[in-house]
Amino acid sequence: MERQPLRGNDIREYNEKLVLNLIHKNEGISQSQIAKITGLKAPTVLRIFSKLEEQGYIRQCAADKEKINKKGRKPVFFCVSPGIFNAIGIDFWSKYASVVAVDFCGNVLFKKVYHLKDGIKASETTLILKKLVIEAIEKSHIKKDRLLGIGIGAPGRVNIKDGSIISYARIKGMANFPLKKELEKSIGVPVFVHNNSSVIALSEYRYGIAKNIDSLLLILIRSGVGGALIDQGKIFTSRNSTALEIGHMSIDINGKKCTCGRKGCLEAYISEDSIISELQKITAFTSLDEITDKMVTPDFKKVIEKQSYYLFEGIKNLYQIFAPQGILIITRSMPVSTLLGNFINKRLKDDQLSKDNNLVILSDKYDPVLAGSGATDLVFDNFFA
Structure with a gap:
């Protein structure tokens, strides 16, 4: 034609x-x-x-x-002009959902984090997301004709073309789930869906600790292990869907059994649950976000150092494929993120990787507001496309 x-x-x-x-x-x-x-x-x-x-x-x-x-x-x-347009951003996974409303300048007008119950279903999750959006609209006094849309950082593999979640085992029924369609039908504004690791990586690249690192690989450690690559300001995707579900990359074919049924998956060793399980042998707590600097004892450091070995094996594999300029490690605990980053840097000094390149290792704590702001960029990027 x-x-x-x-x-x-x-x-x-x-x-x-x-x-x-x-x-x-x-x-x-x-x-x-x-x-x-x-x-x-x-x-x-x-x-x-x-x-x-x-x-x-x-x-x-x-x-x-x-x-x-x-x-x-x-x-x-x-x-x-800040009041000319608005956008709403959501980041969610199996345990929490966060919502942020911003004006056209990116100023946060409303923010909220909501705890999701264990065993929650896809239909229940969608209803909660809808309620969070409506609350954000009402409490931010946003007019519907000024709302450009809703951006969502969703867990698992995402079809970014039709806004459906291809697969995510930790929420029941969240496989081939038409999230975009469901929310657009009930709220009546455009919805843009991407993988949450990609959204967080983009927000860190634009506004956070990894600002202006041209080639950035993010490793997000929560209930699983997610990955994302930002290259020259763009999110790496494949065939209209998100990629880098690195948690199920095997680092030991005879290793620990993963929830997916395979052996030696990365997240079998360094997911949040795996780290907590190891740390509970020396101290009592139930969540990484409970950890403070005072809890970082020599025994604590030994546990994280052991976990960093598995992470380093994964990083070596990923570097050989993507050769990023920087790698950003994010968990829900700044002490854990910092220790993982420090131990990875230490191992790099003894490895050929550090001799062949200027790879930068960064660490940060997961920030639901920054993640939500990153999701609003999906809306603004579409507006300017």
């Missing part, structure tokens, strides 16, 4: 979204900076700015002192 040429209106709309996206990403940017970045002519940029300001999408604002040229005429800086 012969490709149709772009019409003048198409080009104008593309340029307007391009400019608005740059203003959205850069808080406090001038017309001259936009012209330099985009290559658009000054009169075109002036027309677009005038239209966006008239429509209420952008407003004049202050800028960082570094952006202001001390010599000559001071430029006028613009930011997006």
Whole structure:
């Protein structure tokens, strides 16, 4: 089929979204900076700015002192108007669901974390997510016509094209489950679904500890072990679905039996439950988020060091496939994340990996607000696409 040429209106709309996206990403940017970045002519940029300001999408604002040229005429800086649009982000897994509502500037208007009961079903989970969204809309005073959509970081393998969860064994009935369809039908706004590891990786890349690491591999340790790769700012996917379910990568074919039935899976050794099981031999607690720095004894460190051995085997395999610039390890405990990162760095010094590259190992604690904000970016990215 012969490709149709772009019409003048198409080009104008593309340029307007391009400019608005740059203003959205850069808080406090001038017309001259936009012209330099985009290559658009000054009169075109002036027309677009005038239209966006008239429509209420952008407003004049202050800028960082570094952006202001001390010599000559001071430029006028613009930011997006916070109240013009909103988005809602959700991150959920077998134990918790978190929701965040933000304005167009990304300011958090509402946040909530909800504990999911053991043995919860997919239909019950969907009902809870719906209630959380409605609560976020009501308490943030969001008007439906201003809500661009809902972004969801979902567990397991996700079909990002139709928004269904392909497989996730820890919630009953969450296999080939049409999550996007169910929520759009009940709430009436667009829903965008991606894997939660990918959403968290993207938020850490854009706003968190891994900011501007061009090739980032995330390892998320919760009830299972999830993975995600961000390369040049884009989430790695395969055939319209998320990838890197690294928890079921075997690191020992004769090893410990996994819940999936296979032997030696990575998450059989370093999932949250596996780590807790080992730590309970020396101290009493039930969840990683209960761990404080005071609990980190020499015996505690020995347990985490042992677990880090299995993680390191997985990291070596993943590095040979993806060769990332940085690897980010996230758990729900900062002491555990830090120790795992330190032990991995220690092993790197004695391994060929450290001699062949400048691999950076980072550690962080899972942040439900940051994860929710990352999910809202699914909405904004679609708006600017």
